[in-house]
Each structure stands twice: as C-alpha cells, then as structure tokens.
Amino acid sequence: MLHASEKFSDLDALYSPDAKVATSMYEDADLFSEEMERIFKRTWVWVAHDSELADKGSFKLSNVGLEPVIVVRDRKGEVNVLVNRCRHRAATVCEVKKGKTSSFQCPYHGWGYGLDGSLRGLPYPEQYGADFDKGAHGLKTLRTESYNGMIFATFNDEIEPLVDFLGPEVCRYIDLFMKQGGGFPVKVLGEHQFSVPMNWKVQLENTTDAYHFPVVHKSFMQSLDGDAEEAFKFLDTGKGYVEDLGNGHSVMVMIPERIDLDEHLDDPIEERFQPLVKELRDDGYPEDQVLKIVRAVGGAGFNLNLFPNVSFSLAFFRVLTPVNVEKTDIRHIALGMEGGPAAANRMRLRLHEHFQGPMGFGSPDDAEVWERVQRGTKGGEDLPILVNRGLVDETPGTLGPRGHISAETGMRAAYKMWKRMMSR
Amino acid sequence: MNMISNVNDLGLLQKVSAFLWAEAALLDDKDYDAWLALWLTEGFYTLPIGEGEDFDNQLNLCHDNDRMRRDRIQRFKQGFSISSAPPALTVRTVSRFVIDSAEGDTVTVSSAEHVIEDKFGRQRVWAANMKHTLVVSEQGFKIRAKVVRLLNSDGVLNSFSYLF
Structure with a gap:
C-alpha cells in the first residue's frame, strides 16, 4: 500500500496547470486526511466574530478543521482558542454551544481549567507526585489573532502573522x-x-x-x-x-x-x-x-x-x-x-x-x-x-x-x- | 394543565385534532393552495431557532407573513427551484394534542410532529413541537399563528423542500 503522501505526490494530476480538477479531489478519503493535516492544521482558520464574545467569560464552540475548539474571552479581554479535550482522559470539557462561564470543568474527574486554558486544579493531585507540573497540563491552546473583528486560530506556530496571511x-x-x-x-x-x-x-x-x-x-x-x-x-x-x-x-x-x-x-x-x-x-x-x-x-x-x-x-x-x-x-x-x-x-x-x-x-x-x-x-x-x-x-x-x-x-x-x- | 372537563371540551379536542390532521395531510400531499386557504391574512408561519419568543427581532429558519407564504408556495410550484423539483416526499404524523387555551373564538393547541422525508433513496427523520393559534370562522378553523420548533433547530440541519 502506498503511503498517503506518496499516493498524492503528483499534485499536477490532482489540479492540472490548465485548471482541471481530478475527480478524486472530491472523493478520496486519504486525500481528505492529508488536507486536514497539511491545510487545516497549518493555516489560519476562522473561528468566531468579536461580537459573539461580547463579555469576559463569553465563549462559543467552533472547529479548526476536524478539531473541536472553544473560543473564549478571558478576564483580561484576550480571546483564547482551546482544544475541547481534557488533558487527563480526553473528555470534552464543554458541550454548551455558547454562553458565559468563569471556568471549564471536566465532567469525568473534575479537572478545572481557567479561561486561558491553564489547569487550575484537580481532585487529589498528590497521586501524581510532588513534582506534577500543572503548567504543562493546560488545555491545548492555538495561536489566535484577529483582524477587524474576525478571529482566526492556527495550530501552526511558524505561520506568518494573520495580517500578512490575509x-x-x-x-x-x-x-x-x-x-x-x-x-x-x-x-x-x-x-x-x-x-x-x-x-x-x-x-x-x-x-x-x-x-x-x-x-x-x-x-x-x-x-x-x-x-x-x-x-x-x-x-x-x-x-x-x-x-x-x-x-x-x-x-x-x-x-x-x-x-x-x-x-x-x-x-x-x-x-x-x-x-x-x-x-x-x-x-x-x-x-x-x-x-x-x-x-x-x-x-x-x-x-x-x-x-x-x-x-x-x-x-x-x-x-x-x-x-x-x-x-x-x-x-x-x-x-x-x-x-x-x-x-x-x-x-x-x-x-x-x-x-x-x-x-x-x-x-x-x-x-x-x-x-x-x-x-x-x-x-x-x-x-x-x-x-x-x-x-x-x-x-x-x-x-x-x-x-x-x-x-x-x-x-x-x-x-x-x-x-x-x-x-x- | 388544561384537562378535559366536560363533553363540550372533548368535542373541541376532536375538532382541533381533525383540523391538524387534515392540515398534515395537505402538507404531505403538497396541496399548497388548500393549505394557504387555511390561513388568516395577518397570520405568521414561524420556525424559530432555539428557545426565543421574539420572532420579529431574532433570526428564524422562516418567519412568513402572507406575502412570504405565497412566495414560498410559488417557488415550490413553479418548477425552477431544483431542490423542490422534485421535492422530497414526506410522511408525517401529528399527535400529543394539548389544548393550551380556548377563549372566545380562539384556541391554542400544542402538538408533536414527526416527519420522515425521502429523497435520493435516503430517509431523514425530523421531530418538532408545534403550537397552533386557531380562530373559529364560518368556514371552520383558520390559522392565526403556527410555530414549529424543530428539536434541533439550533443545530446542524439539512435543507428543506417542504413545509412542517
């Protein structure tokens, strides 16, 4: 079996120099997986408009490619984009489509996260040992920038600033x-x-x-x-x-x-x-x-x-x-x-x-x-x-x-x- | 809860049920001219999104006055709308009638609606809570308001080529 990236190494066969698109572009599941990795995980993806996060603590659920994220305005007024997945055993920490909150708590074992995604507390932390680093167990955060009210996020820390991408x-x-x-x-x-x-x-x-x-x-x-x-x-x-x-x-x-x-x-x-x-x-x-x-x-x-x-x-x-x-x-x-x-x-x-x-x-x-x-x-x-x-x-x-x-x-x-x- | 308390109330429930079933049959048959004739001109046909009640000032799936209802039916019938030529076939049941109020010439009734649609060899199921405001006239009941709240109105839906 060909590795996916080999299978799609001839990009001209998928989109030709004379502007013709191969049928597989719409129906090949392996190609779709490649696109999610190479495009949606690497570029700026729109997640929200400023007015949807009117106040401190306002949040909404959104997506970056296939990944479910929470877009939330923190106490400092900054907008954070957080992967909706507890760092303990992966449960989503929010299933409310939009609203206002002061924190996100995982329903499974009670790990609690701040509006900036930082791990604030967990029940019985001593079982992880004295050197457990809460700072390393926050919700995964995406780089977030906005232009004229349009909020974008990206998994790619190397990408150019949003205004240059636009x-x-x-x-x-x-x-x-x-x-x-x-x-x-x-x-x-x-x-x-x-x-x-x-x-x-x-x-x-x-x-x-x-x-x-x-x-x-x-x-x-x-x-x-x-x-x-x-x-x-x-x-x-x-x-x-x-x-x-x-x-x-x-x-x-x-x-x-x-x-x-x-x-x-x-x-x-x-x-x-x-x-x-x-x-x-x-x-x-x-x-x-x-x-x-x-x-x-x-x-x-x-x-x-x-x-x-x-x-x-x-x-x-x-x-x-x-x-x-x-x-x-x-x-x-x-x-x-x-x-x-x-x-x-x-x-x-x-x-x-x-x-x-x-x-x-x-x-x-x-x-x-x-x-x-x-x-x-x-x-x-x-x-x-x-x-x-x-x-x-x-x-x-x-x-x-x-x-x-x-x-x-x-x-x-x-x-x-x-x-x-x-x-x- | 407004319980049936006497024979006359029972008669009202039967009449209301018969009306809503007849309306449901018209919609499944896509007999839209007959459906339009059920309405009072000032009536609104609304499919809200979420729980809101202020239909004029919120985004709905549709919030049709007389003109919009007629335009919508015209669109269905003219044959230029690819999604409604042909439309999905539907079979619906309406049940769980509850008379919310009956005062003067006006009755409000809540009900449940299940619609199964079929197109492209694929069936989809929709469930909704309905509330009709009906007015007694010489020609029987007329609809003053009909609010259909899809169970997942604020979720990801599909496009509709028929009415609820």
Whole structure:
C-alpha cells in the first residue's frame, strides 16, 4: 500500500496547470486526511466574530478543521482558542454551544481549567507526585489573532502573522465589508446551520461562482421586486469581476457601485427599502444617516472568499467545516448593527431568512446542486472537473489575475493555494 | 394543565385534532393552495431557532407573513427551484394534542410532529413541537399563528423542500 503522501505526490494530476480538477479531489478519503493535516492544521482558520464574545467569560464552540475548539474571552479581554479535550482522559470539557462561564470543568474527574486554558486544579493531585507540573497540563491552546473583528486560530506556530496571511487587498475588502454596520459596529445576529453531503472544496468553489446564480437561484430572483431583481442581474450587466487576491483568497465583485457603501449615497433607493426609509425618518434619524443605514442594510456588492473556510458574502458570513471527505457543514451567519435601529436589524434578519439557511429561497437549491456534484463524481472517474472558465480574457489585477464576473478565477486562486500547501 | 372537563371540551379536542390532521395531510400531499386557504391574512408561519419568543427581532429558519407564504408556495410550484423539483416526499404524523387555551373564538393547541422525508433513496427523520393559534370562522378553523420548533433547530440541519 502506498503511503498517503506518496499516493498524492503528483499534485499536477490532482489540479492540472490548465485548471482541471481530478475527480478524486472530491472523493478520496486519504486525500481528505492529508488536507486536514497539511491545510487545516497549518493555516489560519476562522473561528468566531468579536461580537459573539461580547463579555469576559463569553465563549462559543467552533472547529479548526476536524478539531473541536472553544473560543473564549478571558478576564483580561484576550480571546483564547482551546482544544475541547481534557488533558487527563480526553473528555470534552464543554458541550454548551455558547454562553458565559468563569471556568471549564471536566465532567469525568473534575479537572478545572481557567479561561486561558491553564489547569487550575484537580481532585487529589498528590497521586501524581510532588513534582506534577500543572503548567504543562493546560488545555491545548492555538495561536489566535484577529483582524477587524474576525478571529482566526492556527495550530501552526511558524505561520506568518494573520495580517500578512490575509494581505493588503483582503484587509482592504474586509474594512469595506464592515461598512455595512452603517456607522454602527457589525454584530452577529444569529446563524443558520446545515450539513451537505459534499466535499469541502465544492463549497469553497461556490462562493466565488457567479456563473451559477441565474440558473440555481432563478426561483429566488422571481420572488424579488423589479429593481431588486435588477441588482442581482450582475451577469447580464457584466460590470463585475473576480480577482485573485493572493494566498488562495479572492473577491467576486457583483455590484461595483456597492464596493464602498459610503459612495453613491444619492442613488435611488430600491422599492423594497422604502418602508424602512419611512420608519427611520419617523423615528427621527437625520436624512444623511437614514441613507447610510438603508444602504448598509442592503449589504456589500461583493463576496470576499478566504482560503480555506470563511467567506464574506454580500451581507453575511459563510463558514465551512469539513466533516469527512463527503460531508461538509455550512453556517450562514446573519449580521446586523450593534446599537443600530431595530427596524434596520429586523430587515437584515428577514433578508437573511429570505435567501439563506435550510428554509431559504436560495440555500436549499445550492445544497441540492452541491450534492448533485458529489453524486455525479461517482461516474466517469477519468473525467476532469473544469475550473478553466474565463482564462481566455484574464488581465493582471493588483495582486493576481482578474477575470470576468463569471470566470472561475477565484477557484483557481484557491486551488493554487491548495497545491502550495499540499506540496509542503 | 388544561384537562378535559366536560363533553363540550372533548368535542373541541376532536375538532382541533381533525383540523391538524387534515392540515398534515395537505402538507404531505403538497396541496399548497388548500393549505394557504387555511390561513388568516395577518397570520405568521414561524420556525424559530432555539428557545426565543421574539420572532420579529431574532433570526428564524422562516418567519412568513402572507406575502412570504405565497412566495414560498410559488417557488415550490413553479418548477425552477431544483431542490423542490422534485421535492422530497414526506410522511408525517401529528399527535400529543394539548389544548393550551380556548377563549372566545380562539384556541391554542400544542402538538408533536414527526416527519420522515425521502429523497435520493435516503430517509431523514425530523421531530418538532408545534403550537397552533386557531380562530373559529364560518368556514371552520383558520390559522392565526403556527410555530414549529424543530428539536434541533439550533443545530446542524439539512435543507428543506417542504413545509412542517
């Protein structure tokens, strides 16, 4: 039997220089194990947004690849990411999805840990001898850094700082994305979670795939009013683009006028936002703030896709968690304005429910086609999967190639990074 | 607990049960126009996430007013939504009826719902607590509110091509 790393030594056979993906990329369990080690254990993985950890002691459960972690704000206000596994006999120390606590105690033998993961106490410690080192038995902690509220963790102590991994263009787009706070801090309002029988890379591809939108989301488009429907016809207008931002990241600009939400504030307001305009005016918000809030409620005009697990998608975060080679969990995190008008946040919630999640008008159709990809790979093992669309007219962008709005430039950016990480 | 105390109450439970069973049959049959006709225009059809009660100000799986209900049914029926063309088949049972209150023309009833769906040769099972607010009208009961709390509403679900 070949050792896994030998089996996958020819990376060109898995992702070819002319942008074709081998079928085994979606269905080989050994390759999946390699990816978890070489990618998810070695790079920055998104785990939480700042607003989910509002206070000292606030925590939530998350994942870094296959590893369950606790993300918690300690007494000093620092965010720690801890592997959810007691150092004694491996039991999870927390099974509450989110909440507030002063410590984590293992339910099996009572080992107690502080919010920074340090081992605080254990029953009858004398049986370990006088030289037992509590300092060496804390919960395993991950290196943790954040940018503009987005918290990432990594098992790799050697990796570059988060801001260097993101790079200047990604940071610029993150800052632009956060303008949808409309002058208020961006806050997580809730999340939809659903599992799809597909390889994680099928999802990774999708957030940078504008080509599917008018086909898969026709029924969503039909539920929109005229001018809202116009806004989603970005393939017809052809003004958008996809750009490789380096390190596997990419941006897909669908509505260029909505890259910077502080600009074009004089543009006409869509019909569907008129009731909100009236409500904000009636609540006494000054006119310039009304325009800014209403514009922000509509979200940004782009999807920013970070390798390997998070996407800033128009108005929400899309997070993928690989479960096994043919199963991936998806979270659609709804965002709103901390301290902003309740009416604006209500509209954000209803817009999120309209498209996203298990009962949205969009996500179920996405989930269906992703599953169909996974089912389709059972046939024609020798046939490649094409991500070469739009190679014909790519031009140089700031950090990488820029292609047509329907180009698969973002997928190629991700697979380029995939190859880089799998080759070392 | 609101126990059955006389013959009239028993009659109410029977009528309510018959209504909810009929509704369940419409949903399994995907007879959505008939289902829409069961509603009062001002009613909300809500699948909350978690324990919250403030549906307007929280994220739900769905929180449909009349317009959204009609758009949802339109989406199911038009044939452009790949997840609902064809949809999963469902068989459901509704039981454990408890009349929570009956005042004037309004009855609230709690029940349990089990749904088994079938698609791609795979069956999935869903369980939910339901609460209906029903109003007596000349055409029988009308739904003013229906809240369906999936047992794992705040967990990892799958996408749904049908209604609960």
